[in-house]
Amino acid sequence: MTRTVFLGTGHYVPEKVVTNDDLAKMFDTSDEWIQQRTGIKERRYVDWDKEPLGSSDLGTRAAKAALENAGVAKDEIDCIIYATLSSDRVFPGDGVLVQAKLEVPAGVPAFDVRNQCSGFLYSLAMADAFIRVGTYRRVLVVGAEVHSSGLEFADRGREVTVIFGDGAAACVLGPSETDDGRGVLSVHLHADGRFAHELQVPYPSSAKFPRLVPEGLKDGNQYPQMNGKNVFKHAVVRMPEAVVEALTKNKLTPKDIKLFIPHQANQRITDMVQRRLDLSDDQVFSNIAHYGNTTAASIPLALDQAVKAGRIERGDLVCLASFGAGFTWGSALIRW
Helix, strand or coil, X not given: CCCXXXXXXXXXXXXXXXXXXXXXXXXXXXXXXXXXXXXXXXXXXXXXXXXXXXXXXXXXXXXXXXXXXHCCCHHHXXXXXXXXXXXXXXXXXXXXXXXXXXXXXXXXXXXXXXXXHHHHHHHHHHHHHHHHCCCCCCEEEEEEECCHHHCCCCHHHHHXXXXXXXXXXXXXXXXXXXXXXXXXXXXXXEXXXXXXXXXXXXXXCCCCCCCCCHXXXXXXXXXXXXXXXXXXXXXXXXXXXXXXXXXXXXXXXXXXXXXXXXXXXXXXXXXXXXXXHCCCHHHECCCHHHHCECHHHHHHHHHHHHHHCXXXXXXXXXXXXXXXXXXXXXEEEEEC
């Protein structure tokens, strides 16, 4: 049976480091307050004074790194799947912008996935399906975010603003060439739109006419809004459920997992999920302390770092899981 394997991974983050103390100069917060609630010490922001970059710029740089790591030429890519919540423009999507910036040949399909923190897993599921049935042989999956241009740097927005950072990561996927059991074993996706209002940016909206007026910005609805307690409550239930679902599907147990890479939303969420799955510290990878929540880039960024750090080797069982706005959530099992 053809399976989808990771041929290469790569990431790119802006050079500008923004610490908790830096944020404390802009609004009422502190390093202690942020670390206790999120586990974050610092994050990366685009340096808007020195080198303004959009999500597609970060995504393109991450894609180039992944292609180089995979040893795959841009002309070999036959599909691009791009996950983001912070696209450069209202339309078109960033997938086509990355296609042009990479100089991938005209005619290659490119599309965006709008599933926020679960965007990479949704993209992986699509790429896996394409490859398994033979539609495409070289799929480039990119997750990229520029949050820093859309956050509210004031007391009103502090609980959300302290969480997010800018970054991008990518992977090149293709069919397995040998029958050794390696590759994506399964991907499991879920959603519950009843809670869409709990984590959202509600304005501007096509459900209003006109969709954007100056008066509509006064209440700050153009900034991310989150019911943190409810997000936490659902995340620590849904993520373990999705992991158990994947393990059960493949007749495996948590003890079989070499490395668990959760979406980097909040260290407290990661710790709770780890406890519920009874995983040891060396089975879990976390980089949120230094990058914050990079949404669609979160899992592939951590995955690339884990591979390069030697935390993942050929044949290891890797588990991915996410939870985010929508609510959407999911998991994936990969035999590396």
